[in-house]
Amino acid sequence: MNTPDPLAGFFAADTPPAMDRVFRTAVMERVARRRFQIELALRCVATLCLLAGLALVAPVLQRLAGLLGRDLSEVLVILALSGGIAFIGHAWLTRAASFEWPRLRLF
Amino acid sequence: MTSQPTDAALVAAARSGQDAAFARIVDRYQAPIRAFLRRLCPWEGDADDMAQEAFLTAWTQLRGLRDPGRLKPWLFAIAWRKAKGQARSMARTRQRDHDWQDMRPEADDPQPDKAIALGQALAQLSPEQRAAVSLCLGEGWTHAEAAGVLDMPLGTVKSHVLRGRARLADILGVDDEHA
Structure with missing residues (x-):
């Protein structure tokens, strides 16, 4: 017959509770913080890449704008005015009793 | 269920x-x-x-x-x-x-007396011995499983457990027949 391990009692007395909500909350807070840091870093990198891309194509865009600007300027003005009128009309037709500014959400 | x-x-x-x-x-x-x-x-x-x-x-x-x-x-x-x-x-x-x-x-x-005694006894072992003893005696892992986790050769883990166990039994005043 196997005798019980005399050291096992010492180890059993040293075990934390099987369920610890405080510990779990602390871990999940750290996870949320880490996720925020990762997302922030990724968005910063994406923004830098976008800026770098725009800087690379800027000369080409400037040249295109110079070539097409005169011909397209009247069309662009008409499009902008139409868009503005459509936006205001939509806002007027779907107006609510109380106005709510759109919420600014980063993520 | x-x-x-x-x-x-x-x-x-x-x-x-x-x-x-x-x-x-x-x-x-x-x-x-x-x-x-x-x-x-x-x-x-x-x-x-x-x-x-x-x-x-x-x-x-x-x-x-x-x-x-x-x-x-x-x-x-x-x-x-x-x-x-x-x-x-x-x-x-x-x-x-x-x-x-x-x-x-x-x-x-406040910790139970046994936990305090164990903590004081473990403090006298090397970190590797403590880790091997904790896994094999405290968690009931096999020597091979502990060797995989601790990234140590199997023989080293066996040696750590054997020596650590004997040391713990000695410090805690336990008559250890399992050693």
């Missing part, structure tokens, strides 16, 4: 972004991981902080886990690496913490 999800299912859910699944992983393994780290580190606060760091590392590296069914040894391996890495920095703050403990009028969470 509700069946408990397997480790592999929880890992898959956590990988897909479900925080609730990762919280269940934490619930499932916080006790053995904290017990393991508390045996490696004499200060409970440091050990629990390391355990939180270990779970955070696990969350970050969850996609790198090749076999989700082997979540438990993977978590213990992360905890062991944390303990090895932070041993030096904690040694520097140990004296400061010790002074603070002495200043406290009464312990916040």
